[in-house]
Amino acid sequence: MIKKLLIANRGEIACRIIRTAREMGVATVAVYSDADAKALHVRQADEAVHIGPSPAAESYLVGEKIIAAAKETGAEAIHPGYGFLSENADFARAVIDAGLIWVGPKPESIEAMGLKDAAKERMIAAGVPVTPGYLGEDQSVERLKKEADAIGYPVLIKAVAGGGGKGMRKVDAPENFEADLESCRREAKASFSNDEVLLEKWITSPRHIEVQVFGDSHGNVVHLFERDCSLQRRHQKVIEEAPAPGMDEATREEICAAAVRAAKAVDYEGAGTIEFIADASEGLRADRIFFMEMNTRLQVEHPVTEEITGVDLVEWQLRVASGEPIPLKQEELSINGHAIEARLYAEDPAKGFLPSTGRLEHFDLGDEGRIETSVEEGSDISPFYDPMIAKLIVHAVDRNTAISDLANVCAGVEVYPVRSNASFLVNLLEMDEFGSAQLDTGLIAAKGDALLHSEPSAAVEMAAASWRIEEFEAKDWDRDILPKANGVFGFRLNAEPALARVAMHLNGEVRHLSVAATGDDDRFAVEVDGRQDFSEVTHLPTTHGDVADDQPDGEILIFERGAAHVVSFARERGTGAASAADGAILSPMPGKVIAVDVSDGQAVKAGDRLMVLEAMKMEHALTAPFDGTVTQLAASEGGQVQVEAVLCVVEPDE
Template sequence: MISKLLIANRGEIACRVIRTARDMGIATVAVYSDADAKALHVRQADEAVHIGPSPATESYLVGEKIIAAARQTGAEAIHPGYGFLSENAAFARAVIDAGLIWVGPKPESIEAMGLKDAAKERMIAANVPVTPGYLGEDQSVERLQAEADTIGYPVLIKAVAGGGGKGMRKVDDPANFEADLQSCKREAKASFGNDEVLLEKWITSPRHIEVQVFGDSHGNVVHLFERDCSLQRRHQKVIEEAPAPGMDEETREAICAAAVRAAKAVDYEGAGTIEFIADASEGLRADRVFFMEMNTRLQVEHPVTEEITGVDLVEWQLRVASGEPIPLKQEELSINGWAIEARLYAEDPAKGFLPSTGRLEMFCVDDGYARIETGVEEGSEISPFYDPMIAKVVTRGEDRQDAIYRLEDCLSELLVFPVKTNAPFLLRSLLSEQFIAAELDTGLIERNPQWAEAVDLSEAATSQAALSMLNRGVDDQNSSLKGFRMNAPNRSKVAMMFGEQVKIGDADQPFDGLLQLDDGDTVWLNQEGETFALRPFAARGTGTAHAHDGDIIAPMPGKVIAVDVAEGDSVTAGQRLLVLEAMKMEHALTAPFDGVVAELSASEGAQVQVEALLARVEQVEG
């Protein structure tokens, strides 16, 4: 068994591998760039080695530095995680040539599945069903156009060396084929250094179904059933689940057997995924499921397979890389329950899913009924240099509905601030009628742009925050607006800061449908997945003050109904200076300290706007 392991990755997958290695008694070595010097995976590992500047091209993608770090620390093996160098056959070969153990498939297997056209030819030879299309060497525009016309539109152009959604174009109209082809080839050349393409028939109701496979050096290959990854945005997976809804045993047996044949065709060792596209226009059927590609590594969504099978796939990787056989035979594997994973990203859906970076002032997620895979913690920095994933939130239930409800609960209670996340978008997707009914296809998100709309702070949320502040005794003269009304009960309103705005919360109308956390300074609220932070409005001119805290500011729009002082008057700390009426309540503004009214801008009867300067008190030197 491996005794010391270097993880050639970062973030949540590095932490994930470290966890299993520790459980197995294997020492771990982390590598890190400048941006990750204080990262969670660095502190969790037994040792850590700096490998360069923040850009991945100067650190995590430099194989020589990673191998040098392994030699420096005496690590016997390298686990690549996913992304970065995980599917780089040249790096895998360099690791092996350096006398180290590569925790992954043989370089030849990676190369065999690396080019989509060659991989599809292998699959045809192995009797694995493939999507109708064109794989020819003739890459002329004329030949490709003719083949597309023969296949029939819509047709999909795919870069043979592509991945991650890059180098792909759907063509609906033959008149647009040449322009889309050239665009696809340019992108493929820039991304992969190879502009060759293949053509596939576009499936009109596509489901993305993939099968987890595992091989060892003893000739054994098993599958660990399927996952459904149909909920995608621009070819990027958003929510994954296992097993696939609507999958009958006949179709499952056929697709999983095809996956095993595919893995055996390339003499596969370790964890891998065979990805299929299913024409679900008439439900899932064995004769309408086609091979797309193979990912020769551990997948981001591997936890859902672990949750339904009870298998630790990282442990299997380490055992198989050490020369052991697969721990379980096919007949010993079974599906137990249902699991769903949501990818929580630092991005703003309402702004085109632009990445959101910065420090996590608040990061609170309940792992009581969810599995949280993350590489960050409260206080961590979300860097602009890498993938913006904050965490993978995974729930398991006895059935699909149970797993959905558990994931809903978790997303409705997480708190992340001030970094924006896609949590509201995830909740809307998860709770949509289509997802609940398992009416899935890869275009579902694209057809529902409203799921990405911003969540606005509601009156109910401000009421909840107001009640929380009153319950912990926020100073009345700072924040609460209390007053007596004829023929009506007393009302309690609280002025709060919401970013640069002042919000008024009616504490007499609390709403218990929101998660809240009160840390004594800030009330944090989760509303429909969005995190809001509200703080007591400490008007300048209230509370303990310093030499420059004498500005008396309107905490909200209102009417000045009383002015008790004049410019030049001496005042004492706590003395009432004026009264503001807002929302039918009176709010007294007082002197922050002993001093003199140096300026008075307010007059009785005047209407003032929020944060208007009403008066200024200066301390008297003496």
């Protein structure tokens, strides 16, 4: 068995690996960049080695530094986690050549599945069904456009070296093809150093079904059943579950058998995932499920498989890498209950899911379910890496119970001032379509803004009022001046003299709050902006949210359904940073300018792309708000910009 393990990764997956290694008695070595010097994974590991500046290209993606760190600390093996170098065959080979154990598949297996076009050809030979499309070597724009026209729109462009939703574009019409191809290639080049693409027919009712497989060096391959990852946004998985709802035993047997054939076709060792796209227009049917790709690593969503099988996949990885056989035979594996995982991201759904960075001044994920995270209160969310804050996982006896339990976990999330998608997750889990398993990968996009609603309810106003009443009792009511009603200092609604009123600022908007005493010492009636439809309140209605009253400047936070609402009684609050004059193009986030499409004095039309920013591995195009002329161009390709920096101005036409 491996005695000392270096983890070539960061974040929650590094913490996850450390946990299992500790339980197995395996010593761990963490690596970290400047941005992660105080990170949780660094503190949890037995040792830690600094490997460079904050950008991943100068630290976590530099294989030589990681191998040197393993040699320096006497680590016997390297676990790559997921992302970064986990599917880099050259790095795996370098690790092995350095005399270290690679906790993952053989480099040849990674290479065989690393390029999607070659992988599809291999799967065809192995009798695994694949999606119709174009896998040719001719990568000219003209040939790709011709093939796309022949396949028929909508068509999907995919980076052959892609993964994690990067380097993918759905093209709905021929006139959009070249622009989408350019964007896809640029993102693929930046993420994978390879801008080659393939084309696939876009399936109109698609479900993303994947099968967890595991192989060892003794020729054994097993599957650990399937997961459904159909709830996606921009090809990024948001909620995953196991087993797949609506999967009958016959279909499960066929798809899992196909996954095992796929793994055996590349002599696979370790943990891997065979991903399929299913045409679910008539439910899940084996003859309408097609191979997409293989991920030659542990997946982000592996906990749901662990929960339904009782298997620790990281333990299996370490045992198999040490030369042991797979601990269980296929017939010893079974499904127990239902598990669902939600990905909690540092992003603002109300602002187009732009990444949100900064310090977690208030952070509480509760203690229900299984929580995989690498941050804590006081941690910084940096712009250099993936914006995932945590994975929230529940396991229950059936799917309906699991949905309800996970919705409650997400509703209890408290994150501030960094924005999160917690309320968005609650809305997803409470969708009728999700509950009835009417799933496809386009469902989130189809629902649109309906899923973004996180406005405070009346309960939030009541909670704020209740908190203010306590403050009134303690210090604000002048008991020598205010008359006493029913034995309590204060006013009764609609009584003389005038009501006790105060301006309540809720998320920057002014609400006029009136409070009066009622029939006993602990109850008050509340009126907000003239609405008297609130019941009498007794302090905070905790079933609707929790108040964090430790905020500066007289602010309190009220959390409801995962959303943070800021309340202040002390001063007027604006609605955010000052807006620029009409036509000023502001950076919506800190990031890097990766493309500038205009020059000073250039005429533009409404909707024309002006430039592209990159932050947290995502591209964000900025466009002209109206017809006009570009002036005051302050951005240049390769430059770093801060949030709300003026990048240029579009002067409107007369």
